[in-house]
Amino acid sequence: MSRKVIAVILMMVMIINLNACSKAEEKRYEASFLDVFDTMTTLVGYAKDKEEFTQYAQIIHDQLKEYHELYDIYNNYDGINNIKTINDNAGITPVKVDQKIIDLIKLSQQADRLTDDKINIAFGAVLSVWHKYRTDGLEDPYNAKLPPMEELKERAQHTNINDVIIDEAESTVYLKDPEMSLDVGAIAKGYATEMSSQYAQSKGFTNGMLSVGGNVRTFGSKLDSESKDRSWRVGIQNPDVESKDKNLYVLNLNDYSLVTSGVYERYYTVDGKQYHHIIDPNTLMPADYFLSVSIVCKDSGMADALSTSVFNMPYEDGLMLIESLEDTEALWVLKDGSRKYSSDFNKFIK
DSSP states (O other): OOHHHHBTOOOOOOBOOOOTTSOSOOEEEEEEEEEETTEEEEEEEEESSHHHHHHHHHHHHHHHHHHHHHHOSSOOBTTBOOHHHHHHTTTTOOEEOOHHHHHHHHHHHHHHHHTTSSSOTTOHHHHHHHHHHHHHHHHSGGGOOOOOHHHHHHHHTTOOGGGEEEETTTTEEEESSTTOOOOOTTTHHHHHHHHHHHHHHHTTOOSEEEEETTEEEEESOOTTOSSSOOOEEEEEEOSOTTSSOOEEEEEEESSOEEEEEETTSSEEEETTEEEESOBOTTTSSBOOSEEEEEEEESOHHHHHHHHHHHHTSOHHHHHHHHHTSTTEEEEEEETTSOEEEOTTGGGGBO
């Protein structure tokens, strides 16, 4: 793909004077693009010149594009077997896939066990019903309806994650249940962010911050910081979109990820009440505990998975889970706007 696709913004901010032990002088640049994961992606980082930064931006763009196409559940791509291909062949035949799909499914299975089935990628049969009613409700608000519970319960019979069969020797994935479908929306974007960041670092990109639709991964340092603390500054969005304060907090992050799940992301309105897109696997309805949950941890894929699963848990259960995990912190915004935190969350607050 042409570099013009991703060079929407390339801006040199300032020249950095580094100490004698650091790399040669690097400049700060920014790039953004809109053609992956149906969202705005922003990259900020440091390079010796515009050409070098453009190369790094191209690497990240191409990686994200590949993950986007592999994890797409709605569209086909020439020469690619993706998640949609697996779903289309449910109950018919195993599908030979790229290792990136197998790795994502294995991480998802791990996250599902860790969170007591709060993030089941085999939940697509239920989520597709909600997606249809939400789409119809947004297109025709006056006739917006909720999915019938009878239909949701019937579809929930086809969500057993143990029916997802991986054959690593043959590099295939097979859904035993012909009515099953995968939906990796709760983890795919974060995982792609993580793996693309790691790949760019392996190519020499040492200081940057990548945000894919708000899934943020930082690595290295913010070299042009005026203070001794060269952490990246990352805001947590206020779930009250009408508030004059756009961020609840600004965090200092180095080699950490931040992912937030909230009621403001995707929703529609039925009889004056908003129904968001995060569906509780137990009730089959949108989770009703919080306005938002933010996760800080090293791995962006796990942060993405945890933000969804903890959103689906009562606070006490979510806190117990977060406190059991190393280098992982959380912020809960309750329905009344009050906030709760894991034990060391405040160490990140600017």
